Amino acid sequence: MLRFYTAGESHGKGIFAYLEGIPANFEIDFEFINRELSRRQKGYGRGGRMKIEKDKVEFLSGVRLGKTLGSPILMAVWNRDFVNWTEIMKPEPGELPEEKKVTRPRPGHADLSGVLKYRTDDVRSILERSSARETAGRVAAGALCKDILRNLGITVGSYVISIGKVEVPNDYLELSYEERFKNAESSEVRIPLNDSQLEGAFKKEIDKAKAAGESLGGVFEVFALGLPPGIGSHTQWDKRLDGKIAQALMSIQAIKGVEIGMGFEAARTPGSKVHDEIFYSPEKGFFRETNNAGGLEGGMTNGMPILVRAAMKPIPTLYSPLRSVDVRTKEPFLACVERSDVCAVPAAAVVGEAMLAITILSAILEMFPSDDFIRLKRWWEEYKKEVKSF
Numbered sequence: 001m002l003r004f005y006t007a008g009e010s011h012g013k014g015i016f017a018y019l020e021g022i023p024a025n026f027e028i029d030f031e032f033i034n035r036e037l038s039r040r041q042k043g044y045g046r047g048g049r050m051k052i053e054k055d056k057v058e059f060l061s062g063v064r065l066g067k068t069l070g071s072p073i074l075m076a077v078w079n080r081d082f083v084n085w086t087e088i089m090k091p092e093p094g095e096l097p098e099e100k101k102v103t104r105p106r107p108g109h110a111d112l113s114g115v116l117k118y119r120t121d122d123v124r125s126i127l128e129r130s131s132a133r134e135t136a137g138r139v140a141a142g143a144l145c146k147d148i149l150r151n152l153g154i155t156v157g158s159y160v161i162s163i164g165k166v167e168v169p170n171d172y173l174e175l176s177y178e179e180r181f182k183n184a185e186s187s188e189v190r191i192p193l194n195d196s197q198l199e200g201a202f203k204k205e206i207d208k209a210k211a212a213g214e215s216l217g218g219v220f221e222v223f224a225l226g227l228p229p230g231i232g233s234h235t236q237w238d239k240r241l242d243g244k245i246a247q248a249l250m251s252i253q254a255i256k257g258v259e260i261g262m263g264f265e266a267a268r269t270p271g272s273k274v275h276d277e278i279f280y281s282p283e284k285g286f287f288r289e290t291n292n293a294g295g296l297e298g299g300m301t302n303g304m305p306i307l308v309r310a311a312m313k314p315i316p317t318l319y320s321p322l323r324s325v326d327v328r329t330k331e332p333f334l335a336c337v338e339r340s341d342v343c344a345v346p347a348a349a350v351v352g353e354a355m356l357a358i359t360i361l362s363a364i365l366e367m368f369p370s371d372d373f374i375r376l377k378r379w380w381e382e383y384k385k386e387v388k389s390f
């Protein structure tokens with residue numbers, strides 16, 4: 001089992017990820033982790049902050065001479081913006097002048113509920129942690145998990161299927177997951193089709209929103225390939241892998257819907273068109289020709305790719321004003337900002353990959369508790385052989 005937490009404020013010293021339960025003797029690909037961090041920073045529609053940050057990982061514990069030790073791992077992603085916020089964010093005692101406090105909660109963010117719950121007169125004490133800057137920590141930890149999964153033959157990837165009202169046509173379903181992912185990687189909006197006109201339409205939608213002072217959400221898909229049947233369990237609610245995946249994806253800032261496989265569409269479709277029929281051949285073992293279940297039945301993997309879709313609401317910080325109330329004066333005001341993302345769906349998709357990777361590795365380690373990576377790999381290969389030859 002894995003334990004995973006993050007710490008850190010958006011304009012504080014840095015974002016930190018804590019991982020406990022990673023087996024020893026795994027050779028870390030530092031470049032791979034930094035590449036994942038940089039993927040999260042990209043995507044058309046991001047705001048000024050991404051020009052300041054150049055996220056890189058620094059291991060503070062749990063790693064020696066390039067290999068994991070089996071001890072708790074602490075990863076840091078330092079905030080370059082911190083130097084501009086030292087007076088406001090310093091941990092040492094001090095009083096902020098009233099005009100430096102944030103007293104205007106933004107609709108759609110954690111601001112108002114946070115101020116009431118944590119009894120503070122400065123919204124900054126809430127927004128610093130509710131900010132999605134925290135996802136840099138998720139991606140650092142997720143990249144290490146993804147790296148381990150790669151070495152077990154599992155690939156995790158994602159692509160965007162809609163932003164605002166612009167959608168990718170269903171043509172992408174004809175492509176393999178690898179092709180969809182490859183196309184997404186060369187697209188600024190991370191769409192799964194190599195189609196410059198379509199990419200242009202997505203960008204135009206974002207430009208239009210930006211010009212109107214608006215923000216946009218969208219939908220992305222995350223997948224995992226190479227998993228044998230049987231990861232997760234039907235025996236208890238909190239062992240079900242579908243439930244864990246839904247929680248992991250839903251926990252990402254601004255994600256408001258999660259579907260597995262056919263998802264909500266299954267509720268509108270008769271059973272004979274939903275359930276993936278079972279076949280057998282001596283070469284393949286048991287297999288399916290369809291994947292409406294998104295690779296999960298009864299809370300366990302079924303050997304098909306895991307496919308999850310997540311819906312992101314529009315960014316709450318808008319250039320065009322929304323009505324709100326000042327928490328100090330109780331006077332109404334119009335909420336608007338100087339700096340914000342207009343659309344972060346391509347970035348959220350990369351965070352989705354990280355969350356899926358952490359969840360899958362955690363389920364694998366629950367099934368094969370291992371202190372040593374080589375042993376984990378041996379058990380893993382044995383299990384795959386066993387289910388294939390059943």
Ligand SMILES: Cc1cc2nc3c(=O)[nH]c(=O)nc-3n(C[C@H](O)[C@H](O)[C@H](O)COP(=O)(O)O)c2cc1C
Pocket residue numbers: 047108109110130131132135252253254255313315316317339340341342344347348351
């Ligand atoms: C990658 C990413 C970037 C985001 N950028 C911003 C942003 O620039 N401004 C903003 O107000 N919200 C941004 N958000 C969304 C807020 O963090 C989110 O709406 C807020 O934490 C409230 O959480 P909830 O929407 O889950 O209720 C971003 C989210 C993600 C995943």
Ligand SMILES: C=C(O[C@@H]1CC(C(=O)O)=C[C@@H](OP(=O)(O)O)[C@H]1O)C(=O)O
Pocket residue numbers: 010047048049050053130131132133134135136253339340341
């Ligand atoms: C810093 C990141 O995202 C931030 C998420 C975010 C929010 O409110 O969630 C607000 C913005 O930060 P700032 O207020 O500093 O401009 C985004 O840039 C990041 O993704 O690394």
